[in-house]
Amino acid sequence: MRTQVCIIGGGPSGLLLGQLLHLSGIDTIVLERQSRAYVKGRIRAGVLENGTCSLLEKAGVGMRLRTEGFVHNGTFIAAAGRQFRIDFQKHTGKSVTVYGQTEVTRDLYEAREDHGGIIIDEGQHVLPCNVTTKSPYVTYEKNGATHRIDCDYVIGCDGFHGISRQTIPDAVRSEFEKVYPFGWLGVLSQTPPVSHELIYANHERGFALCSMRNENLSRYYIQTPLSDHVDHWSDSRFWDELKQRIPEAAADTLITGESLEKSIAPLRSFICEPMRWGSLFLVGDAAHIVPPTGAKGLNLAFSDVHYLSEALIAFYAGDGDEGLERYSKTALARVWKASRFSWWMTTTLHRFPDQGDFSQRMQEAEIAYLETSSAAQTALAENYVGLAF
Numbered sequence: 001m002r003t004q005v006c007i008i009g010g011g012p013s014g015l016l017l018g019q020l021l022h023l024s025g026i027d028t029i030v031l032e033r034q035s036r037a038y039v040k041g042r043i044r045a046g047v048l049e050n051g052t053c054s055l056l057e058k059a060g061v062g063m064r065l066r067t068e069g070f071v072h073n074g075t076f077i078a079a080a081g082r083q084f085r086i087d088f089q090k091h092t093g094k095s096v097t098v099y100g101q102t103e104v105t106r107d108l109y110e111a112r113e114d115h116g117g118i119i120i121d122e123g124q125h126v127l128p129c130n131v132t133t134k135s136p137y138v139t140y141e142k143n144g145a146t147h148r149i150d151c152d153y154v155i156g157c158d159g160f161h162g163i164s165r166q167t168i169p170d171a172v173r174s175e176f177e178k179v180y181p182f183g184w185l186g187v188l189s190q191t192p193p194v195s196h197e198l199i200y201a202n203h204e205r206g207f208a209l210c211s212m213r214n215e216n217l218s219r220y221y222i223q224t225p226l227s228d229h230v231d232h233w234s235d236s237r238f239w240d241e242l243k244q245r246i247p248e249a250a251a252d253t254l255i256t257g258e259s260l261e262k263s264i265a266p267l268r269s270f271i272c273e274p275m276r277w278g279s280l281f282l283v284g285d286a287a288h289i290v291p292p293t294g295a296k297g298l299n300l301a302f303s304d305v306h307y308l309s310e311a312l313i314a315f316y317a318g319d320g321d322e323g324l325e326r327y328s329k330t331a332l333a334r335v336w337k338a339s340r341f342s343w344w345m346t347t348t349l350h351r352f353p354d355q356g357d358f359s360q361r362m363q364e365a366e367i368a369y370l371e372t373s374s375a376a377q378t379a380l381a382e383n384y385v386g387l388a389f
């Protein structure tokens with residue numbers, strides 16, 4: 001087989017990149033390790049930046065987003081028994097849209113299928129080869145046979161645990177990582193959201209977040225120790241703990257129900273430099289991970305897709321490879337800024353096991369400053385709705 005761009009990974013990054021390139025007449029093949037049902041069934045975050053929504057519209061997958069997404073013009077921060085609102089519209093003139101990543105992935109798969117996109121599911125032992133030459137290729141195994149795809153470029157959209165990042169030699173790769181000393185226990189429940197906007201709560205028992213998917217599907221999270229296990233958490237124990245951490249008014253009106261999904265995820269910040277090695281480009285979680293506190297994971301993956309799709313479209317249009325040459329530096333500039341914001345939100349809102357009195361007071365002062373300063377609220381708002389591409 002031969003194609004122009006071989007994309008490893010059929011998650012949000014790979015699907016959106018494939019769709020954008022297809023709309024510009026560029027041939028792609030997506031190679032995905034899991035089954036289509038597995039990928040479509042993943043439960044992930046659900047806050048889309050302004051720029052992400054525009055990109056999905058450009059890819060022709062904005063219809064359900066427009067009709068079923070919930071536009072949020074602000075968010076609530078709660079701490080020490082107080083709650084205050086950050087008004088995105090007032091500080092930035094922009095908003096975010098709450099629309100589950102599961103839905104984004106479904107919309108993208110439907111678009112790729114409608115346009116005859118080639119997505120090879122359950123391809124095993126995918127291996128990028130010859131990426132430092134102008135004739136790279138990718139091999140994979142399926143149905144007991146080994147297959148080869150010759151291409152111009154290999155794009156690693158294969159997430160944090162993929163093969164692409166490992167293809168860049170250790171001597172070339174620089175990795176920056178911070179593992180946080182806690183995780184998030186998340187619950188999805190068929191219940192009306194407790195609030196019309198998200199509530200990020202800093203509490204002495206630990207962080208909590210009240211989010212949603214639609215008017216009868218809610219998503220809640222509480223900070224848990226790294227030693228914790230989801231089997232230790234019955235639904236009733238979860239609801240009792242959540243009520244202790246969120247503002248009293250919310251706790252009093254919270255409608256609880258059976259968990260449709262319940263899982264614990266670790267929190268880490270991770271960035272790999274560079275995001276290009278010869279004919280191989282890294283996109284999304286393959287290159288960087290952010291803690292979910294800033295709701296940046298999917299949005300950051302999509303800004304990588306924006307930069308790389310523009311560069312590849314220019315190249316195949318005969319306008320040169322300057323965009324491809326600049327990709328890693330351009331993408332990393334935005335990755336580091338979004339990582340800073342995600343680290344700041346995490347550090348400001350969570351309780352750290354070894355946090356001394358001074359650090360605790362600094363956290364309280366940070367939140368008090370945020371509550372009373374328009375400048376501080378503008379800074380949070382402009383990062384949350386998404387910095388310019």
Ligand code: APR
Nearest residue numbers: 009011012013032033126158159162163284285297298301
């Ligand atoms: N070969 C083929 N496919 C692979 C391989 C491999 N060796 N390794 C991983 N994959 C697939 C995974 O099965 C997954 O479907 O690559 C895809 C990577 O998707 P994501 O991990 O979702 O990463 P990305 O597309 O960059 O999206 C980032 O999704 O997972 C969230 O938190 C993440 O919100 C962020 C967004």
Ligand code: PHB
Nearest residue numbers: 045046211292293294295
């Ligand atoms: C979610 O709805 O899953 C969600 C929202 C905001 C975050 C993280 C997760 O910061």
